[in-house]
Structure formats: C-alpha cells, structure tokens
Amino acid sequence: MTSASDLQFKSINYTGLGEGPRLIVTGAVHGNETCGTIGIGRVMAELDSGALRIANGSVTFVPVTNPLAYRLQRRAGDRNLNRNLFPNPAPQDFEDRIANWLCPLLAAHDVLLDLHSFNADSEPFVMVGPADNDGPLQPFAHAASEKALAKRLGVRRFVDGWLATYGAGVQRRLSDASQLQTVLRYGVGTTEFMRSTGGYALTLECGQHRDPQAPEVAYRAIMNTLAHLGLIDAPAPPAVAADQIEALSMVVVHDKLDQGDSFARTWRSFDPVEVGTLIGTRADGTPVLSELEGRILFPDVNAGPNQEWYYLTRANPAFAAQD
Structure with a gap:
C-alpha cells in the first residue's frame, strides 16, 4: 500500500569553481517514464567517481520528480504533474505538493532539460518554446539560446507551438471568456513554468517507454547539454546538420x-x-x-x-x- 506521507523529494546539486549557468535536469515527471532517471543516474555516477567534473556553473539533478507516480509505476499520482504547474498555498493533491517544492527549485535555475518518454513506437523528438515575444500568453526572450541547445541534444526532430495551439483550442471551446486564464493554466508544465521565471527549457522525448535505447538518448542529451553550456571541460557538441532536421509547428x-x-x-x-x-x-x-x-x-x-x-x-x- 503506497502512502504519499511516506515519500519525500530529492534533488542533488553539483557546483563548479568557475562561473557559469545554473542547469536543472528532471526525470520521471511522469512516473512510468524512467529513461531520464536512468540517464541521470549514469551521469551522477561519473560525477561521484571523479570520472566527470563540473568545472563551471552548477547542475541540479532531480532523478524522480514525481515519487508517488514513480512508486506506482504509472503516469500520474493523483493527476498529471505536467499540467497546471504552479505553487498552490492550499494544496489539494500530491502533485500540488510537488509543485510547491519544484516550482521554486526551477525558478532558482537558468536552464531546464526535462526528460520524458512516450507510448507509441517513434523516434525521439524535442519540444521547443515560442519565438521571442512580449505577448500575454507566453512572453519569451531566449529563443535563440533555446534552439541552439535543442539542436545539440542528439536528435533531429523538433516540435514547437504547444501552448499557442492549446490556447487557441481552449478559446474555441470556452463559452465563458472569463474562464480563459484559469483554463489556460492547465497548459503550463515544467518548461512553460521555467520560461515564465525568465529561463529557458526543453522537453526531450527520448523514445518509447521500454526502448532500451531511450536511457542512452537521455544520457547523451545530458552530456551534450553540460558540454554546450560549458559546465564540463569537453568539446562543444556540434549542431545537428540542417539537412537532417525535421522541424514541425x-x-x-x-x-x-x-x-x-x-x-x-x-x-x-x-x-x-x-x-x-x-x-x-x-x-x-x-x-x-x-x-x-x-x-x-x-x-x-x-x-x-x-x-x-x-x-x-x-x-x-x-x-x-x-x-
């Protein structure tokens, strides 16, 4: 019998001696998506053994973001953590309690890499954010940095336009326009919240849940991110070739x-x-x-x-x- 009261939240930070950005890497936002957890564990083992060293800036790892869903081996605990992700002064469910811990942690960082997997057989892809804008839905000022990192994660397929398209659907189906902002909040997950705090963020879908290569995709993406941001002493990873890219809006x-x-x-x-x-x-x-x-x-x-x-x-x- 799983009780939420038995659980706790865990993050691990490694900080270098030099100046640099603050990266956070999350796994198991959905409890049955464990490739990120495995990839994070592999990188942490290298850091702990001394085979790898953070030279500049810092990285925080959250191997299991949703411990209830992870223990239950399912997508959600009480609800989908990756929707309506905001601090809640009167938490109603376990995911609200995660948000009260996770959101301030995200806000203390500059860059988020959120590692996921998916159900159907398909190749890995990256969800990227909007173009720079000062609009009301998702104002943003780091599109160039976000896209540069996305192209160095080791995959070739990219998708943008999530919140704007979701928001247009919400507007279409809402009969009461005064509810719009409340319902739009449901479209906000880890990356959208991170961008709202002034940072930038990517969701990497590493492959099918049980694909043995998915943890390798996660590991490679973490290592490429550390190198690209200059957190480790390693050659900068090349961007995926333009003629290999499949980008979709x-x-x-x-x-x-x-x-x-x-x-x-x-x-x-x-x-x-x-x-x-x-x-x-x-x-x-x-x-x-x-x-x-x-x-x-x-x-x-x-x-x-x-x-x-x-x-x-x-x-x-x-x-x-x-x-």
Missing part, C-alpha cells in the same frame, strides 16, 4: 465532440497526412478530413467529449536556419 487542435467520434485508423504521432486525408468520422457520420499537409500529433483514442482529440502540424523550414 503545431497548427491546430481538433476536439472530440461526441463519444461516438472515431478515428479512421490507428494513428500514431508523426504519421503523415495530406489535405483531405480521412482522419476519422463524427458520430453523425460526418467525415473528419485533414485541412493541411503535415503530420498528426498526440492522437488520443481515449479522449472524452469536448477534449483534445488530435493535433496537426506542418513543416517549419525556418527552424533549420536558426541557431
């Missing part, structure tokens, strides 16, 4: 309107679609067709009515040219 989210809405096939993230591709069928028989050429993302066969059903992305060729 999330464009639109479509909701499931009725429990009877169904997909036309078993979709996986990054499956290609053309204009007119049959995505699914509404409960009344109306076909649901793709309005653009691109790739489907996060198709959710278990979505309920008035929930996100799938996202569509299109190619973002400008990303490859930016550094």
Whole structure:
C-alpha cells in the first residue's frame, strides 16, 4: 500500500569553481517514464567517481520528480504533474505538493532539460518554446539560446507551438471568456513554468517507454547539454546538420465532440497526412478530413467529449536556419 506521507523529494546539486549557468535536469515527471532517471543516474555516477567534473556553473539533478507516480509505476499520482504547474498555498493533491517544492527549485535555475518518454513506437523528438515575444500568453526572450541547445541534444526532430495551439483550442471551446486564464493554466508544465521565471527549457522525448535505447538518448542529451553550456571541460557538441532536421509547428487542435467520434485508423504521432486525408468520422457520420499537409500529433483514442482529440502540424523550414 503506497502512502504519499511516506515519500519525500530529492534533488542533488553539483557546483563548479568557475562561473557559469545554473542547469536543472528532471526525470520521471511522469512516473512510468524512467529513461531520464536512468540517464541521470549514469551521469551522477561519473560525477561521484571523479570520472566527470563540473568545472563551471552548477547542475541540479532531480532523478524522480514525481515519487508517488514513480512508486506506482504509472503516469500520474493523483493527476498529471505536467499540467497546471504552479505553487498552490492550499494544496489539494500530491502533485500540488510537488509543485510547491519544484516550482521554486526551477525558478532558482537558468536552464531546464526535462526528460520524458512516450507510448507509441517513434523516434525521439524535442519540444521547443515560442519565438521571442512580449505577448500575454507566453512572453519569451531566449529563443535563440533555446534552439541552439535543442539542436545539440542528439536528435533531429523538433516540435514547437504547444501552448499557442492549446490556447487557441481552449478559446474555441470556452463559452465563458472569463474562464480563459484559469483554463489556460492547465497548459503550463515544467518548461512553460521555467520560461515564465525568465529561463529557458526543453522537453526531450527520448523514445518509447521500454526502448532500451531511450536511457542512452537521455544520457547523451545530458552530456551534450553540460558540454554546450560549458559546465564540463569537453568539446562543444556540434549542431545537428540542417539537412537532417525535421522541424514541425503545431497548427491546430481538433476536439472530440461526441463519444461516438472515431478515428479512421490507428494513428500514431508523426504519421503523415495530406489535405483531405480521412482522419476519422463524427458520430453523425460526418467525415473528419485533414485541412493541411503535415503530420498528426498526440492522437488520443481515449479522449472524452469536448477534449483534445488530435493535433496537426506542418513543416517549419525556418527552424533549420536558426541557431
């Protein structure tokens, strides 16, 4: 029997003698996504043995961000930690209590690398943030630094546009505009919170949950990040070649309107679609067709009515040219 009262939070910091940025690396934000935990453990073993040394700045590791979900070997404890991630003076669930510890820890750092995995078979990818802007949704001033790091994590696929696309879907489905800011908070996870504090952040999806290569992807990304930021004495990792990059921007989210809405096939993230591709069928028989050429993302066969059903992305060729 697992009791939340038996659990505690743990972070480990290594600080060099020289000046440098403050990096934080998180694993197991979702408890069944353990590749980051394994990758972090491998790097920490090298630091503890003396095989690796932090020369400049500091790095904080959080091997298990959600200890309840991790102990239960499932995605969440009481709820999804990576949504509505804000300090809560009157915590209602275990994830609120994590947030009250985690959010100040994130705010004390400059850069976040958040390590995840996913359910379907696909290649690793990085979720990146918005362009520099001073808008109300997600103001940001470190897009160039964020993209430069993203291109050095060791993967070739990049996706941007999460919060803006999610927010547009929220606005569309809300009947009461006064609820907008409250509901938009649900779209804020680790990286969005980190950017709100003035830092920058990347979510690396390292591979399928049980892929034996996923921990290797996590380890390589941590080592490349340490080298790129100058925290260790190591050659700077090269950026992925421009002709190898696949960059996608999330464009639109479509909701499931009725429990009877169904997909036309078993979709996986990054499956290609053309204009007119049959995505699914509404409960009344109306076909649901793709309005653009691109790739489907996060198709959710278990979505309920008035929930996100799938996202569509299109190619973002400008990303490859930016550094």
